[in-house]
Amino acid sequence: MSDTDLSAYKRSAALTALDYVKDGMVLGLGTGSTAKEFIMALGTKVAAGMKLRGVSTSRETATLADRSGIVLLDDNDHWPIDVAVDGADQVDPSFNLIKGGGGALLKEKIVAVSAKQFIVLIDYTKRVPFLGKTFPLPIEVISFGWRNTARAIEALTRSRVVLREQAGAPFRTESGNLIVDTHMARIDNPRELDAALHHIPGIVETGLFIDCADVLIVGTPQGVETYHATRP
Numbered sequence: 001m002s003d004t005d006l007s008a009y010k011r012s013a014a015l016t017a018l019d020y021v022k023d024g025m026v027l028g029l030g031t032g033s034t035a036k037e038f039i040m041a042l043g044t045k046v047a048a049g050m051k052l053r054g055v056s057t058s059r060e061t062a063t064l065a066d067r068s069g070i071v072l073l074d075d076n077d078h079w080p081i082d083v084a085v086d087g088a089d090q091v092d093p094s095f096n097l098i099k100g101g102g103g104a105l106l107k108e109k110i111v112a113v114s115a116k117q118f119i120v121l122i123d124y125t126k127r128v129p130f131l132g133k134t135f136p137l138p139i140e141v142i143s144f145g146w147r148n149t150a151r152a153i154e155a156l157t158r159s160r161v162v163l164r165e166q167a168g169a170p171f172r173t174e175s176g177n178l179i180v181d182t183h184m185a186r187i188d189n190p191r192e193l194d195a196a197l198h199h200i201p202g203i204v205e206t207g208l209f210i211d212c213a214d215v216l217i218v219g220t221p222q223g224v225e226t227y228h229a230t231r232p
């Protein structure tokens with residue numbers, strides 16, 4: 001499946017998400033190619049007269065939002081986010097996610113949990129029976145002592161941990177941290193793993209999004225499928 005084909009499924013999911021957007025809302029705006037489709041589609045709503053404000057999860061998204069006519073709230077404001085919309089790298093049957101393929105996981109998680117409703121958009125290839133295996137878990141760590149932090153992650157997960165690089169240098173997040181990608185064969189209990197990882201000093205945030213997604217919108221060859229999470 002080529003990226004071009006998949007982008008059509010991402011776009012159809014993004015267009016469906018427009019149904020959740022109402023005039024005057026504050027939106028949490030995710031990062032990545034699927035979120036980009038959504039933000040560009042919002043531009044048509046704004047052009048038609050809808051007033052939207054947003055919180056951006058990356059500089060790239062801020063630029064797109066600006067082009068779409070969405071007024072961005074300041075980083076230091078309190079954000080009354082109605083709906084956050086973002087892509088994901090993997091989604092399991094309980095709607096737990098791996099995110100952070102683009103390195104924006106920290107801001108994305110802050111925005112997702114701040115929203116009254118979090119909508120996840122994916123193409124159908126990202127639904128998996130369990131997290132891991134086909135996508136390494138991104139973990140944001142501070143650079144101070146990162147090798148020791150990586151060792152601790154390896155010891156906990158019994159997996160290979162690889163420092164993410166970009167153009168031959170360590171990749172830096174917008175918060176100035178590093179990302180280590182953790183190649184796990186299978187994540188059996190994402191909630192337990194996330195909790196255990198958060199006990200390791202040096203870890204800023206993980207790409208595990210547990211119990212965050214309220215709505216999952218999936219672009220498939222047969223059309224768009226929408227699922228609503230049920231919480232206990």
Ligand SMILES: O=C[C@H](O)[C@H](O)[C@H](O)COP(=O)(O)O
Pocket residue numbers: 030031032033034035086087088089099100101102103104105108
């Ligand atoms: O850090 C990046 C984000 O978590 C993205 O939302 C995720 O990687 C999915 O990206 P895309 O929509 O480009 O597949």
